[in-house]
Amino acid sequence: NTERVQTWLDKSFNANHVTQIDQSRRPKFVQTGVEFSTVSNREDDQEYLIGNPVLQSNATEYTIIGVLSSSLSSFVIYNQSSLSGIDTNHYLSYETDKLFHDEFPPQVNNTFSESVSSLTKQTIASKVNTIFVAKRDNLNLKGEMSFYVNGKDISSNELFTEQYSGTSSLKHVVGSYLYNGKPKQDNGFFAGQIHELIIFDTDLELSTII
Secondary structure, eight states: OOOBOSEEOOSSTTOOOEEOOOGGGOOEEETTEEEEOOOSOHHHHOOOEEEOOSSOTTOOSEEEEEEEEOOOSEEEEEEEEOTTSSOEEEEEEEETTEEEEEEETTOOOOEEOOOOOHHHHHHHHTTOOEEEEEEEOOGGGOEEEEEEETTEEOOOOOEEOOOOOOOSOOEEEESBOEETTEEOSSSSBOOEEEEEEEEESSOOOGGGTO
8 A cells, every 4th residue: 555644633532633745755554554764865855744732832741652663773753843943842752772852942951761671672673563651740840751661661760850941833743853844864753654653641650551
């Protein structure tokens, strides 16, 4: 099936659909989800979808769940940012063997998880469907990020005190991070299949996720 995805519909009642008007940048529909091609010139050819923000810009409690398969060593999972790349409101990625979360400005701090096991790293690299989860609580007004891969807790227990202070118009971009309206060549992109991407504006208990 070579059908390209113009609009990926949100199955919730929130209608947070993502679209792509440029036919050459549309990912492919597959039976198990949406597939983003591997390209060498990402600035010109990277496939991605854009929609309105899913989370409130000042959200301090949320849960991000991504079920993905990719052979890339690093890739973006969730990106809510400005199209200029100046502001990043909520950003989650897998970086070699850790999950990474950031918001800026104010660039107070970012947070990495602990490293995944060698076996999990090999599993991810072999394009096996993998469940990535990042949760933020707001206990005592000090957010703590919790990270899980396939149900295994790899949290670093670092407090995430950063609170977004930007003013730019934000978008939810699936498959890429944009800089000056175009995908970045060196980082912040995805290739492979996204089977599910689920966002909650609350800190869910792990037992309700896995």
